[in-house]
Every structure is written in structure tokens, then in C-alpha cells.
Amino acid sequence: MGKIRVGIIGGGISGTALGYHLSLYDNAEIVLFEKNAIGCGTTAKSAGTVCLFDDSLRNRYWDVRLYGFESYLKMEREEKGSAGFDKTGTLVIATSESVEKTIRTGIALTRAAGYEGAYITDKARIKEILPLIDVENILGAGYTQDDGYFDGTMISNTYARKMQKNGAAVRTMTQVVEIVVTGNKATGVKTSDGTSHAFDYVVDCTGPWSGFTGKMAGLDVPIWHTKAEAFFLSPPGKKLGYVFPVLKYPAFYALRAGDNVFICKSHLSMDLSNPMHAGQWDPDKLPSTGGTDDYFIEFLFEQMKASVPGLVESGLVSSWLSYRAEPKDFLPLLGKTSVEGYILATGYGGNGIIEAPAASRDLAKLIMTGESTPLLEDWAFERLLN
Ligand SMILES: Cc1cc2nc3c(=O)[nH]c(=O)nc-3n(C[C@H](O)[C@H](O)[C@H](O)COP(=O)(O)OP(=O)(O)OC[C@H]3O[C@@H](n4cnc5c(N)ncnc54)[C@H](O)[C@@H]3O)c2cc1C
Structure with a gap:
């Protein structure tokens, strides 16, 4: 041939x-x-989260998600560190009934594939997993233990x-x-x-x-570029002292990066018609660090005040800007x-x-x-x- x-x-x-x-x-x-x-x-510049489920990709594409996750697990099994896996688990917060419904389906798919997953409504248990969050206005949280982020x-x-x-x-x-x-x-x-x-x-x-x-x-x-602005926070007390899971809210997400916390506005919450969110730029002009806009850090602090008040007093350690390539x-x-x-x-x-x-x-x-x-x-x- x-x-x-x-x-x-x-x-x-x-x-x-x-x-x-x-x-x-x-x-x-x-x-x-x-x-x-x-x-x-x-x-x-990626966060590299490959969660068994979250709201970033519809459950319709479950095979895509699972194949990605299992490909990287296999890589890690063949040679430890070759996919840079950090198994932190993922906590997806149910902020409304429609999010809750997606989470329940995601948990069912996770379990059917043989992985650990639960939809938790016991707020004390959610606090145990992530002490920094406010559980008052949430319905529950989906928790998967076998996933996390890769490099x-x-x-x-x-x-x-x-x-x-x-x-x-x-x-x-x-x-x-x-x-x-x-x-x-x-x-x-x-x-x-x-x-x-x-x-x-x-x-x-x-x-x-x-x-x-x-x-x-x-x-x-x-292709449009959405601004991916990542901020690295040093939470009060310096050392986290527990496993900070990948944390997903509809508008933003967070994960650990050593003793710091990486936080970013979620890509599906970006508006292609808003010039602060999106445009068509030259990626060769991106600086290696910095270059971020006050708009995004202010937005994220507002979100944290409402949802993860334990992070609000954090110090800002560093940040970077990158462009995600998005069709409409x-x-x-x-x-x-x-x-x-x-x-x-x-x-x-x-x-x-x-x-x-x-x-x-x-x-x-x-x-x-x-x-x-x-x-x-x-x-x-x-x-x-x-
Ligand atoms: C802050 C942030 C957080 C993210 N978090 C996640 C996440 O949690 N989970 C997830 O799944 N995804 C996440 N993403 C998205 C993910 O990182 C991207 O979708 C992915 O990395 C894009 O990969 P790519 O290979 O298409 O592009 P790139 O990684 O940009 O690769 C394109 C390459 O092409 C090269 N190139 C360009 N022009 C030429 C040329 N003329 N000749 C030769 N080479 C050329 C460039 O040098 C570059 O290396 C995140 C992205 C960002 C920025």
C-alpha cells in the first residue's frame, strides 16, 4: 500500500x-x-482539567471526555509523570435546578464507567471537601474522586x-x-x-x-479569540493543608497549583460580541506572564465573595493572558x-x-x-x- x-x-x-x-x-x-x-x-497556559464531568462539554460528548481521560491515565500508567496527573477530584456546584440535573446525569455516567462519583446534598460534607466555600445558596455538589488535572x-x-x-x-x-x-x-x-x-x-x-x-x-x-486570564492566588495561611479539588461554578473555576490556587473565568461564559471578552488578535504578541485586565480579576473577586469567601483574602501571586481559539x-x-x-x-x-x-x-x-x-x-x- x-x-x-x-x-x-x-x-x-x-x-x-x-x-x-x-x-x-x-x-x-x-x-x-x-x-x-x-x-x-x-x-x-492551560489549566489542564479533564474532569469526569463538568459543565464545559455537554454530556452528549461523554465518549470524548472519557476517551481523553483514559488516554492520559494510560500514559501515566506507562510512565509516571508523562501526563502530569494530579488526582485532586472535582467538585461541581449545583447553583440551580438545571445545573443540578446536568450534574446528576454526569454522576450517573461516571459511575456507569466504573469511577467514583456522588451527588451530595449534605452541606456539612461539601464543607468537609472544600472548607473555603459558602454552602448557603447552593443546592448540592457533584463530587468525582478519580479525576483532576493534567499537564x-x-x-x-x-x-x-x-x-x-x-x-x-x-x-x-x-x-x-x-x-x-x-x-x-x-x-x-x-x-x-x-x-x-x-x-x-x-x-x-x-x-x-x-x-x-x-x-x-x-x-x-x-476563529475568535477569547481572553483566557488566569490568576494565581496565595490563600490566607499560605499552605492549603488539604486536597483542593478542581472547583467548578458556571461562571468560573479554580484548582490547586502547588500551594497556590489557579482561578479563571469559564470559557462558556465569554461573549464573542463583547470586545473585553473576545476579538481577533495576534497571539505572537502575548507576553509570557502578565498582560491581564483589571476587569477579569475584579469579576473573579466578585464571584469569590459570593461563592468562595475563604479565598477573598488571598494574595495575588502572578497571572497570565492567553487566547482560546473559539468558533462561534x-x-x-x-x-x-x-x-x-x-x-x-x-x-x-x-x-x-x-x-x-x-x-x-x-x-x-x-x-x-x-x-x-x-x-x-x-x-x-x-x-x-x-
Ligand atoms: C487559561 C486556560 C485554561 C484552560 N483550561 C483548560 C482545561 O481545564 N481543560 C481543557 O481541556 N482545556 C483547557 N484550555 C484549553 C486548551 O488549553 C486549548 O484548547 C489547547 O491547548 C489548544 O491546543 P492547540 O494545540 O489547538 O493550540 P496551541 O497549544 O496554541 O498550539 C498551536 C501551536 O502552533 C504553533 N504554530 C502557529 N503557527 C505556526 C506556523 N506557521 N508554523 C509552525 N507552528 C506554528 C504555535 O507555536 C503553537 O505551539 C485552557 C486554555 C487556557 C488558555
Whole structure:
């Protein structure tokens, strides 16, 4: 069987997960280009939470969530630390009846898959799990004990190592400067080291950069940037002294980062028409730390005052700004485009760590066998053309 040549642009979670899944096929010939280092873009600034359930991805995509979680657990089992797992458990707060309903379904799915999960209405028990929160105005909380957060950069590097072991090439510090389009077909790329590469497929895995790379292929990739502003708090008393779980409210979430607490506005609460929340910017201009707006820290302190008063007296240790790549319906953009051979694996928004393994599994199948899947149909580029 002839080889299928695939060029991947971008070495974040999207590009490396896809490269790994493609490398499982004997007849794939893969080259991944990353203009900097593996896992150094949005992936490096991620919270990396992969909870058995929360409100960030609808229960309809349960398989996506479970496949992501179990892929990373397997990675950790093969080599401890290779996915950077911190098993803190997750506490999802029921602030209304509709949230409560989603939580109950999530807990049922968690248990059916063989993991620990409970919907708790005993407020003393909720306080025991997380002493800092106010339980007065909540209905209950979903608690899963087997999950937590991972390290996206570690995972990307592990995937990159695995794909190389399977025969793929990974070129870091190599920028794609041109996508070669002949007629209406992408036939290869040119890179910053002055070389040209011919491919059957070029896959754009550049996340927030896809507006720029899309233009190289003559395509307008409909991606907005939402500001992901993360703040690191040092809670009063310095040491947490207990396992701070991933904490999810509809408007924000928090998790531990050593003895500090990482806190961020949730991506689904971002409004694409509000210029404070979203726009189309240049990710190369992002500073490595800082660059955050007062708007977000004020918003988060307001939320904490109402929900987690025990964190309000915290000191602000550091912060960073990053851009999530979001299509207008907050779901990824996967698969074929109107330019033949130019494929997208972008728009993962606030869920890329959760979604990349299952999306890459299906996309690799499409590229290598021509077979689509229900997930690819749901997340196809064409849905946004209507
Ligand atoms: C603060 C924050 C918290 C988050 N929390 C979570 C979470 O809890 N759970 C979760 O699942 N997700 C979370 N996310 C979302 C997740 O991190 C992203 O969806 C994911 O990392 C996107 O990965 P990517 O590979 O698409 O993009 P990136 O990681 O940005 O990778 C794109 C890569 O392309 C490279 N590139 C760009 N242009 C070129 C070119 N021309 N040539 C070569 N290389 C190029 C860049 O250098 C970059 O490395 C969070 C994100 C942020 C910012």
C-alpha cells in the first residue's frame, strides 16, 4: 500500500495528539512542524482539567471526555509523570435546578464507567471537601474522586516522543511560512529553513494562529479569540493543608497549583460580541506572564465573595493572558475544508486537553481510511457556512 503523506502545522495538544494517532497507521508518513517548542502555545497556559464531568462539554460528548481521560491515565500508567496527573477530584456546584440535573446525569455516567462519583446534598460534607466555600445558596455538589488535572505540555511532549518512536518526524523551531496550493489543492508547505515539503494532506493544528495559517491556504478560518486570564492566588495561611479539588461554578473555576490556587473565568461564559471578552488578535504578541485586565480579576473577586469567601483574602501571586481559539458555537473545527487536502484540527477553545485525543482518533481515521464518524460530522467546518 502506498504511503499517505501528512504535514501537521503546530505542536500543541492538537498537533501532537493527531500525529500520535496517525502514527498508529503503518502507511502514514508524517512530519510535524512547530515554530517554537512542543506544547509551548495555548497548551502551556492551560489549566489542564479533564474532569469526569463538568459543565464545559455537554454530556452528549461523554465518549470524548472519557476517551481523553483514559488516554492520559494510560500514559501515566506507562510512565509516571508523562501526563502530569494530579488526582485532586472535582467538585461541581449545583447553583440551580438545571445545573443540578446536568450534574446528576454526569454522576450517573461516571459511575456507569466504573469511577467514583456522588451527588451530595449534605452541606456539612461539601464543607468537609472544600472548607473555603459558602454552602448557603447552593443546592448540592457533584463530587468525582478519580479525576483532576493534567499537564498539557507534558502530554504534548509524550505524544511527540511516541509518534517519533513510530517513525514520524517532528521539526521544532521550524515555522511554516507558506502553504502551497495548486489549483484548489494544498500540495505541501514551505518552511522557515528554506525547504519545501510535498504532502497529500496539510493539517492546520495552530489553534489561535489558524486565522493566519488559513489565509496561507486562501481560507477564512472563522476563529475568535477569547481572553483566557488566569490568576494565581496565595490563600490566607499560605499552605492549603488539604486536597483542593478542581472547583467548578458556571461562571468560573479554580484548582490547586502547588500551594497556590489557579482561578479563571469559564470559557462558556465569554461573549464573542463583547470586545473585553473576545476579538481577533495576534497571539505572537502575548507576553509570557502578565498582560491581564483589571476587569477579569475584579469579576473573579466578585464571584469569590459570593461563592468562595475563604479565598477573598488571598494574595495575588502572578497571572497570565492567553487566547482560546473559539468558533462561534464554541465547538472545535475538524476535518475537510473547501480547499482540497487542507484539513483543520483547531478551535478547541477551552476544552482542547479534554477533546484532542478523541477528535484526533477520529480525524486520523478519516485521513487514513476516508471514513467519517458522527463526531466529525458534528464538528465539521461546513456547519459554520450556513
Ligand atoms: C487559561 C486556560 C485554561 C484552560 N483550561 C483548560 C482545561 O481545564 N481543560 C481543557 O481541556 N482545556 C483547557 N484550555 C484549553 C486548551 O488549553 C486549548 O484548547 C489547547 O491547548 C489548544 O491546543 P492547540 O494545540 O489547538 O493550540 P496551541 O497549544 O496554541 O498550539 C498551536 C501551536 O502552533 C504553533 N504554530 C502557529 N503557527 C505556526 C506556523 N506557521 N508554523 C509552525 N507552528 C506554528 C504555535 O507555536 C503553537 O505551539 C485552557 C486554555 C487556557 C488558555
